[in-house]
Amino acid sequence: SQTIHQWPATLVQPVGSPLSLECTVEGTSNPNLYWYRQAAGRGLQLLFYSVGIGQISSEVPQNLSASRPQDRQFILSSKKLLLSDSGFYLCAWSGAGGRETQYFGPGTRLLVL
Amino acid sequence: SQQGEEDPQALSIQEGENATMNCSYKTSINNLQWYRQNSGRGLVHLILIRSNEREKHSGRLRVTLDTSKKSSSLLITASRAADTASYFCATPRGGGGFKTIFGAGTRLFVKA
Numbered sequence: 001s002q003t004i005h006q007w008p009a010t011l012v013q014p015v016g017s018p019l020s021l022e023c024t025v026e027g028t029s030n031p032n033l034y035w036y037r038q039a040a041g042r043g044l045q046l047l048f049y050s051v052g053i054g055q056i057s058s059e060v061p062q063n064l065s066a067s068r069p070q071d072r073q074f075i076l077s078s079k080k081l082l083l084s085d086s087g088f089y090l091c092a093w094s095g096a097g098g099r100e101t102q103y104f105g106p107g108t109r110l111l112v113l
Numbered sequence: 114s115q116q117g118e119e120d121p122q123a124l125s126i127q128e129g130e131n132a133t134m135n136c137s138y139k140t141s142i143n144n145l146q147w148y149r150q151n152s153g154r155g156l157v158h159l160i161l162i163r164s165n166e167r168e169k170h171s172g173r174l175r176v177t178l179d180t181s182k183k184s185s186s187l188l189i190t191a192s193r194a195a196d197t198a199s200y201f202c203a204t205p206r207g208g209g210g211f212k213t214i215f216g217a218g219t220r221l222f223v224k225a
């Protein structure tokens with residue numbers, strides 16, 4: 001069966017520090033991968049998605065970047081965090097070829113102080 | 114504005130009552146999904162209904178889709194305290210492919 005992992009679960013970082021959040025998927029090949037951000041009590045904002053290794057599409061201009069160094073690994077990064085980067089970050093995967101259902105990781109809560 | 118918008122934003126009911134949440138969307142879709150999120154957790158897929166379906170059931174869940182009104186509803190029957198969560202509808206973003214737009218969600222609180 002497929003599983004998706006995210007770490008860390010919680011992170012407190014000072015403004016201006018770098019960020020690296022990792023997401024890995026097991027039990028499937030060539031998944032579509034997604035990074036979302038969720039503000040408290042709100043819906044999900046799609047940040048990045050990837051259909052394959054090295055293929056990254058950005059949805060909104062921001063202080064973040066994403067990379068996909070391996071088929072089932074998706075990394076969210078920042079060189080210098082801003083206060084506004086605080087939020088709940090969710091990684092998700094879906095089957096290749098436009099499969100609709102997305103499967104979410106447990107999320108990382110980031111607090112930038 | 115978002116493709117899918119849920120209504121109400123929040124709902125508080127007693128255990129055993131039914132809970133109904135609505136979702137409206139703007140553009141034509143080929144499917145609509147409902148997800149659930151427990152506080153501080155990831156989303157869990159509940160049900161997908163296709164544009165050629167009007168109603169779908171899964172356990173205590175009943176989803177309807179009215180493409181003429183561009184709306185969907187999620188009914189949870191005989192609610193339990195464990196149903197307390199946020200519920201999101203999700204629709205494909207225009208242009209095809211696999212990108213999905215999530216609404217802001219309905220926060221359901223079921224009192225024991």
